[in-house]
Amino acid sequence: MGQEVRYRVRGGRPLSGTAFIQGAKNAVLPMIGAALLAAKGRTVLRNVPVIEDVYRSLELAEHIGAKVEFHEAERTVVIDASGLNDPELAVLPAEIAARFRGSVLFVPALMHRTGRARIEGVGGCNLGSRNLDFHYRGFARLGAEVTEDPERNHINVEASNLRGGRLYLDTPSHTGTENLIMAAVLAPGTTVIEHAALEPEVLDVIGFLSAMGAKISGGGTGLITVEGVEELTAVEHTIMSDRIDAGVFAMTVAATGGEVSLVGANLDHLGVARWKLEQMGVEFSQEGAVLHVTRDPSVPLRPINAVTSPFPGFATDLQSPLMALATLAEGESYIHEAIYDGRFALADELNKMGAKIEVEGTRAIVHGPTDLRGTEVIAHDLRTGAALVLAGLVAEGETIVAPGYLVDRGHAQFATRLAALGADVERVVVS
Numbered sequence: 001m002g003q004e005v006r007y008r009v010r011g012g013r014p015l016s017g018t019a020f021i022q023g024a025k026n027a028v029l030p031m032i033g034a035a036l037l038a039a040k041g042r043t044v045l046r047n048v049p050v051i052e053d054v055y056r057s058l059e060l061a062e063h064i065g066a067k068v069e070f071h072e073a074e075r076t077v078v079i080d081a082s083g084l085n086d087p088e089l090a091v092l093p094a095e096i097a098a099r100f101r102g103s104v105l106f107v108p109a110l111m112h113r114t115g116r117a118r119i120e121g122v123g124g125c126n127l128g129s130r131n132l133d134f135h136y137r138g139f140a141r142l143g144a145e146v147t148e149d150p151e152r153n154h155i156n157v158e159a160s161n162l163r164g165g166r167l168y169l170d171t172p173s174h175t176g177t178e179n180l181i182m183a184a185v186l187a188p189g190t191t192v193i194e195h196a197a198l199e200p201e202v203l204d205v206i207g208f209l210s211a212m213g214a215k216i217s218g219g220g221t222g223l224i225t226v227e228g229v230e231e232l233t234a235v236e237h238t239i240m241s242d243r244i245d246a247g248v249f250a251m252t253v254a255a256t257g258g259e260v261s262l263v264g265a266n267l268d269h270l271g272v273a274r275w276k277l278e279q280m281g282v283e284f285s286q287e288g289a290v291l292h293v294t295r296d297p298s299v300p301l302r303p304i305n306a307v308t309s310p311f312p313g314f315a316t317d318l319q320s321p322l323m324a325l326a327t328l329a330e331g332e333s334y335i336h337e338a339i340y341d342g343r344f345a346l347a348d349e350l351n352k353m354g355a356k357i358e359v360e361g362t363r364a365i366v367h368g369p370t371d372l373r374g375t376e377v378i379a380h381d382l383r384t385g386a387a388l389v390l391a392g393l394v395a396e397g398e399t400i401v402a403p404g405y406l407v408d409r410g411h412a413q414f415a416t417r418l419a420a421l422g423a424d425v426e427r428v429v430v431s
């Protein structure tokens with residue numbers, strides 16, 4: 001039997017001090033995929049979060065022929081993709097690819113560098129249905145042949161002759177936008193993508209690709225135009241800070257009370273989450289690249305209504321910690337999950353801790369305030385895990401959150417960074 005990671009949390013301490021916000025998971029994963037588009041040279045990525053999804057992504061890059069170095073102490077990744085040209089290796093095997101969502105972001109590099117790709121599985125958080133039809137339909141409109149092998153559950157992509165085309169997304173898919181841009185950057189001619197995502201990570205990826213020599217305009221407007229170029233160059237890039245990590249830390253301070261400085265956090269990147277937290281009683285002040293978060297524990301938190309939507313709307317990835325926070329607010333909070341049809345697994349876990357949450361379809365009513373009690377709870381996905389750690393920090397007694405691997409997928413040194421603020425939390429490895 002392998003090792004299992006758990007988070008052991010004891011509640012009751014206010015937080016204070018400084019937390020360092022990690023580099024963005026949802027920016028580094030597409031950038032590792034984008035680095036593979038450079039046929040020569042070495043790409044250097046800085047401010048890389050030391051998280052499980054990055055390890056999986058680098059394993060996958062090596063598997064298809066790239067050379068990678070992860071200098072963890074320096075949070076720096078070096079990628080040499082000059083060896084990525086063997087069509088026999090153009091396979092994303094389920095044992096790696098099915099463990100994280102970002103594996104789908106390797107398809108454009110495989111299409112351009114080897115002319116083909118076989119996808120044996122794509123993972124990610126289990127949040128209900130998570131289709132990839134926008135990606136595959138877009139690749140097909142650029143000239144790829146995409147076929148499904150339903151018996152083996154594989155997708156085969158043949159892409160010897162990609163060219164620009166007119167593309168659209170039914171909804172502004174985050175990785176869908178990144179993937180279609182990456183498929184277009186080396187395709188001769190002009191590509192136009194309508195209804196593109198506006199997330200800050202998408203803009204960071206566009207900045208990275210542009211530094212590599214790609215010609216992309218319209219980032220942040222919803223209508224992106226890409227002029228295909230012949231080659232891209234390996235460059236150095238510093239990953240933006242992770243707005244979801246920042247949001248989780250801000251909500252944790254909101255829960256425990258206290259005063260914390262978040263180094264690298266950008267209030268503008270929180271979108272509507274900023275206004276919702278302010279309505280609940282959190283105070284923010286941005287001082288250059290440091291965000292101060294304060295919550296007076298003697299003033300009760302106010303309840304909230306929130307509906308998740310693409311940026312700058314309330315981020316679905318912050319919906320779980322918001323639900324945990326709402327259990328402490330004085331009154332009823334209403335949460336509508338409008339991105340995913342299965343992202344309320346947290347409610348039952350919080351109810352085990354004494355919360356009173358009713359779920360009907362994609363809507364939840366949180367009846368607060370409740371006194372949470374520590375117990376053993378299940379992290380069904382990455383943000384459920386983080387939200388349960390948050391709940392544990394205000395619960396009476398001890399809370400055990402497992403499997404911790406899911407938290408480690410997206411939050412680097414989570415326990416260490418919380419403990420530096422005074423929290424009683426440990427990451428425990430059991431065999």
Ligand SMILES: CC(=O)N[C@H]1[C@@H](OP(=O)(O)OP(=O)(O)OC[C@H]2O[C@@H](n3ccc(=O)[nH]c3=O)[C@H](O)[C@@H]2O)O[C@H](CO)[C@@H](O)[C@@H]1O
Nearest residue numbers: 026101102129130131132133134135173174175176339340
């Ligand atoms: C690695 C990464 O960046 N992950 C983020 C990314 O996921 P991801 O890019 O997978 O999320 P999308 O924006 O694509 O998904 C949004 C919605 O569109 C649907 N859809 C998407 C693509 C498609 O081809 N067909 C389709 O129907 C999905 O099922 C979902 O309901 O954005 C999500 C929404 O902000 C975040 O929760 C994830 O943290």
Ligand SMILES: C=C(OP(=O)(O)O)C(=O)O
Nearest residue numbers: 101102124125317382383
């Ligand atoms: C849903 C998430 O990630 P992924 O898309 O990588 O599963 C997340 O980060 O909360």
